[in-house]
């Protein structure tokens with residue numbers, strides 16, 4: 001039976017860095033579900049579809065083919081109608097679009113079934129917002145990974161500065177708060193800490209300490 005670790009949590013909590021490292025350590029496949037919602041967001045932006053126009057977004061889902069592959073280093077690559085969009089989806093604008101289109105149930109239905117299919121044959125570490133609650137409700141280990149808004153904003157601002165972009169930390173904090181609110185208060189599959197998830201607050205932990213903590217939790221389940 002494949003083994004599964006579900007990691008949910010708000011934007012900027014470090015889920016993907018941690019999930020990637022945990023999957024490498026255990027030899028599992030890492031599945032980044034946010035990348036799939038970002039791909040739907042990117043499709044809308046590229047095709048002039050208003051992301052707030054639910055009917056049109058839902059109507060166009062049938063034209064969106066999303067597939068996943070892994071490069072030689074085992075890094076997830078996401079394809080939109082055959083084109084590798086793994087780099088294009090990593091912008092703030094696409095992240096915001098993903099947060100909006102992810103509210104629509106038919107979008108979720110399509111992506112959740114792809115995610116469940118991927119996890120049905122191989123052991124996975126999957127991260128997102130609804131993994132423990134909806135995608136893999138029987139996951140062997142469930143983690144709710146979070147950090148304070150201030151700490152997440154600080155990390156995000158550092159990332160932007162490393163890329164040579166200037167940013168206003170208060171602005172970054174505001175964007176994080178807005179995204180948290182939308183992801184936690186939407187009608188369909190909002191971000192929640194399910195009762196059987198273990199809370200890991202990484203505000204005062206290094207990346208290595210967070211990885212070790214999650215590996216420890218997974219080993220003792």
Ligand code: DC
Pocket residue numbers: 011012033034035037038095098099102103127128129130131179183
């Ligand atoms: O983790 P991320 O920032 O790449 O995710 C982008 C958006 O996609 C996030 O704001 C909400 C949505 N999302 C979701 O609704 N469910 C998931 N399992 C993963 C992401």
